[in-house]
Amino acid sequence: MAVLPASSLFLLYVGVFLLAALACFVSVTRLHHITDADTRRGLWALLLTSGGWAAAHVGFLVSPTTALKLGWYTLGLVLGLAAVGAWLYFCSAYTGRTYHRNPTYRRLAIAVYVALVAVKITNPLHHEYFTTTAVATPFPHLSVYTGALHWTAMGLSYALAFVGYFMLLELFTQIDLDTRALFGLVGITGLPVVLDLVGYITPYLIDITYEPLGVAVFAVGVAFIYIDQFEALQLAAERDTPVIALDADNYIRDTNRAARTLFPELDGAERLSLETTLPRIADCLDSDTTILKIQQEGSTRYYRVTETPYGTVTSGLGRTIVLTDVTDRERYREELERQNERLEQFASLVSHDLRNPLSVATGRFDLLREEMALSEENDNVAAVERALDRMDDLIDQILTLAREGQPVEQWDAVLLSSIANKSWEMVETDTAELRVDDDMTFKADPVRVQRLLENLFRNALDHGAPDVTVTVGALPDRPGFYVSDDGPGIPEEDRDSVFEPEYTTRKEGTGFGLAIVAEMVTAHGWTIQVAESETGGARFEILGVESME
Structure with a gap:
């Protein structure tokens, strides 16, 4: 088996980690396509810390002096630990959880991070985290021997990382969209652990952390290749909500079980146009009416049809159609409309059928009073006048009460x-x-x-x-x-x-x-x-x- 010369192997290491750093930094420029702010923020932090981690590896390999190598190595330790926090933040936000917003968890994470960073940067004082020695194989480099504190911190880091993996795994298994591509990308982030073990127990690889390579592959995959699936899965996280994923040409790319249950014609409709398969939804999206009425199991249900483009509207990555059940709200609205119609009928009744007889009674009373020369000081006359005036006031107030309850339309x-x-x-x-x-x-x-x-x-x-x-x-x-x-x-x-x-x-x-x-x-x-x-x-x-x- 051919073995690369030491110089070529050295350049390969430098090139691979440099490429990983550049991939992470370049991927940051694509994150504006991700619409969820917390997910975007978490992935942004993950890419920057992982890119910095890979760049620190490059500095560690190419620095000419031991002091510089140790400086780069320590920086890599600090950034690598920060990457774990960014990974958890991203996983929590992407899976719809709120751990990343919890003040208690944030304070605890900061406290743990500060404590571990203190242990790492004070290693020259206690030498319990790592020690180094110069070796010549497989190429001249500074070999790092890790101590008990390193394995304690590493164990904690990997335990926390697996919490993030569990959150993603749970999301992917709950959603019945095609998750294989993102499953693969997430799996790649864990493969460098194998390289870490090989480097630790064999002389074929140098003993250095290879995790930035996995994160770089994940970043490139999400930011440049699978960003449409990335957002479609997040939008479909609510399993009871029908979701239809479309590509840039308006063809159906994927659907979830709720959508196929609601529209049986979607079963096997991948690569067919939305207009052909579900013309009612296509018409709803092209009109000002966003409410779709569907007869389902003997009753009428209402769904609000919304579309969310992947990234920006002009990015051309496709879109996701989400149908939100708003049956209760629409039934309430229809009931309000029926009540308003009854109020209008009541107001019309009061206005015409009561006010007209009242006007007749008032006019006839005035004539009767003149004919009989009744004085306004007469107690009976005054009582009738008060009663007629009060009836007129009541009719005005009832009309106002009926009409002022109508919802405001002009703001x-x-x-x-x-x-x-x-x-x-x-x-x-x-x-x-x-x-x-x-x-x-x-x-x-x-x-x-x-x-x-x-x-x-x-x-x-x-x-x-x-x-x-x-x-x-x-x-x-x-x-x-x-x-x-x-x-x-x-x-x-x-x-x-x-x-x-x-x-x-x-x-x-x-x-x-x-x-x-x-x-x-x-x-x-x-x-x-x-x-x-x-x-x-x-x-x-x-x-x-x-x-x-």
Whole structure:
């Protein structure tokens, strides 16, 4: 068997590790194709630390002095340990776990890393991590003999690395897309362990860590060859979600079991076009309607169809179609639409079938009063007039309550101070005063917000003194704004009831004012609660109003 000359073998070692370093560094430029930020960040750290690790090997081999060789070797130890942390971060993020975000795990990882780095860089003091000697075979180099601390750290590193392997293995076995290519790539990252053992027990390879070579192959495979499968597997991690993977030409490349169960025509449809196999999905993607209605097992189910390109839209790597079951949401939306239709019918009934007879009754009463020369001071006349006026007010309030519950469709920028002053001008305020603190700009329906504030202002004026002070401002600690006054306030036991229709503490009140406020708040997707103001009055807090600033 032919044996390479020492000089050629030396150049081969240098060339292989240099190529691994360059492969890792060049692969970093491709990571913008990965859409998940945490996965991209983890792989970025893995490539940089592994590339630096391989480059440190090159420095160790080519440095002319022992001191420089030891410096490069120690740097490699530090970067190699950092690569383990980057590998765990990447595996956690890619498999959809949250270990990499857990503050406790982060602090523990940093503590362990700092402790092990301290052991490595202080080796010249204790020599328990490694010792060196110059040898001439298979070519002149500095041979490293590892000590007990090295094997302890190495055992911990490989144990942690296998945790990452387990996370990937679990993901690949749970997902029924074709995982063979990525299985192979992940397996390659572990093969250098064999080279490590050969180098340790035989003279055929030098005793040096070969792991950067496996990471380089993995990096090139993911970044340049299998990035579409790489993201398709991540998107398909939720096994109950149908996933269809397409190539750059819009042909079906792969599907998972959930997709084939939902669409039996996908079975054996690889390399067929989406338009031919599933024209309804293709039409859904080309239209503004992203909801697909499907009859399934005797019932109607709804799926939101979304597409995610591999990397950037312009990269031309293909895309993944994901169908998310939104049946409950769509059924709720349809029920809301039916309720809104019933509200419209009710409003029409109130507006026409009740207001018209009321108008007739009011007109006939006025004629009867004139014919009989009834005085307005007559108790019976006054009582009838109050009853007719109250009926008219109630019809107005019921109509408003029915219509203000409709979801907001027109959103515009609203300045709190401006809308508050405008609303204040529409209310009879006497000697009352309005103050605006902590202004904010938010998106809302300006007309409804104005009516909302008018009702809250009237509530403060109706229950407070003529010189009541009303304050409006942004909430300091939560998204939203408040309306408070220095009036008598609302008893705590009544605060859950004030928004119910017909709740009132005034004999002449309709009880719909605050109920209408609650409907307008709900129509915006906000919430409202009652508290006590700093002066003991009422404070209404409208929550969930996101500021535009």
